[in-house]
Amino acid sequence: MQGETVARKAVGIKDVAREAGVSVTTVSHILNDVESARASDETRERVKSTAERLGYGANRIARSLRRQQSEMIGLLSEEIATTPHAGRIILGAQEAARKRGLTLMLINTSRDEFDIQRDTDALLRQQVDGVLYATMYHREIDLPRLLRSVPTVLIDSTSRDGSIPSVVPDEEGGAYVAVNELIEHGHRRIGFITNSDDVPATRGRLAGYRRALGDAGLEFESRLVVSEQSETPGGYKAAVAVLDRVDRPTGLFCYNDRMAMGAYRAAAELGLRIPADLSIVGFDNQELIAEGLYPALTTVALPHYEMGEWALGALADLIQPEAVIGTAPSSADPVYESAVLPCPLVRRHSVAAPRSEGEPAHD
Amino acid sequence: MQGETVARKAVGIKDVAREAGVSVTTVSHILNDVESARASDETRERVKSTAERLGYGANRIARSLRRQQSEMIGLLSEEIATTPHAGRIILGAQEAARKRGLTLMLINTSRDEFDIQRDTDALLRQQVDGVLYATMYHREIDLPRLLRSVPTVLIDSTSRDGSIPSVVPDEEGGAYVAVNELIEHGHRRIGFITNSDDVPATRGRLAGYRRALGDAGLEFESRLVVSEQSETPGGYKAAVAVLDRVDRPTGLFCYNDRMAMGAYRAAAELGLRIPADLSIVGFDNQELIAEGLYPALTTVALPHYEMGEWALGALADLIQPEAVIGTAPSSADPVYESAVLPCPLVRRHSVAAPRSEGEPAHD
């Protein structure tokens, strides 16, 4: 690690050409599978093997300059890199990118308008072929103007005018599954402690809760749902409000795992054992919490990895529409629809059947 | 977002030159602050302003090809992107990078030898100027051979032979501060529930615990420290072992916040109130847990952001030693020493003075 640069292998295309006894053109043709130019099978093999032997790999920078595309895609994330979930979406995008020979460039931006402009600008100056814009939580946004000039797909948010492909979690479906898990275990009175902010997740999860209730022929009782701040203390307060009464619910669906954590404390203080006296289902699958709580929390997972993966795929197709074999060659360009990804239930140990009506109370 | 490419601004250096009525050389010289070539102040100003006006920024790809350096640094992280801490180190590195005009490329790799080779190779093929290698947790590693050929700095790990700059947290110091917080509140019997894996963090935190005890004239009692798996259930088991006895400690230092979470449960089951009957200090500052627990957990923060930041700075200096003004011009190259960054205490509400000896027990 000295000033003297250790001669890094500078094996270039001409090295391969010389070694194989052909011209660089031929090497390039063969290695890039150029249709038009044909070479004898013998030459083809020889070039490929010597390239392999020398450990040749095209200099991406030179290639990018020539081809006028960087094969890099920018991931612009709004403060997301700090949240626990972020890693999963980055990972999903990263692995999908590698599969396609693309590389991911990260830029973390704040939610400040000015910063976003500046960071977007920086990204475009890097000649990224496209950008993934990830928001910190599911919501609706106006796309920064600069991004209009480059293929973009949104992660965990939708554009206000709907013109940009995006991928979001199926909040409603997730809530439906969660509540249904409670219903299938026999619960008939199910509370819901939720977020007081008016964001898509709040609306979607409430809708799922109502729909699950409705499908089971259960009535929606407004006093069974209480809103609070979506943190642990809020969960505690909301849970106390819902549970500290004689006709308390036997099942509780929580807006997220943090609120569920608060609900655990409320239950403990009220002498309610989980899941014997109270079954709980959370949302988000924050493993630190869900696995740390006792008993471990049954919850619904947000498909972060999958969103990252899907978004990258959509973006790649946007940039270079792949010749999908077998598809009817409709002349219209295959505009990518947005996706709504399912939120699967993760069963742990916080759900059980309610004590039957006649069964004596424990305390 | 159509097939028709929206003509992205292709303002190049010649556009600026033409517009300003000078040659490209002049523009380049001025914009790159080339010492040797001087231009009249008037020209200088005119060029700069027109460049600004046209929104010119050098094409990074062309520049990289010419300069033979990409201005990109690779962040190779071992499965780290999935852990909650990861974001902080990525963020630290990313922001430090932007300050220096560098960009970060992420590659997530597994701990599999083969994958690491392949990913490293991919990174080098991108002509990164240097790489940051981040491990999932603090430990000692052997640097992948390929990385020996490129400037590298290690994050959260040290190389076995000590030849590579690295940055790690001061585990011992952090533990010292944690235990000392307990001591300063008047605790004299302090338990320690720790990890059973033999990693640097285990050794360092134990050393810090012992040193703090020693400095306060307290005796080390081996039955006050118990090892378990470093997860919440392990914390529970260990805490029960330490606390379920008449001469139980009044203060408890936990290897990490997850184990502390288990300790909270143990305390609750034993009828011990926190912090009235038992004070607890954790380690890691996992906000989800530390802020979610009740009462909120006093803990020690790992300097993830700072490690990312420091590492990037060290790497940048390794790549292009900055002319540090005012530094004695020692002829020897300023080899970057490794760094050990402090772990600050984060006070919340789990520590209080112990009940005085004579005070009646609550239950």
Added chain:
DNA sequence: TTGTACGCGTTATCAT
């Protein structure tokens, strides 16, 4: 003080 021309490593065009 400024301009011309070459080279960075590839890919693409056009001869042969």
Added chain:
DNA sequence: ATGATAACGCGTACAA
């Protein structure tokens, strides 16, 4: 079936 060479956009040695 293969090879010579221009071009990608910039930085800079060298000439003017």
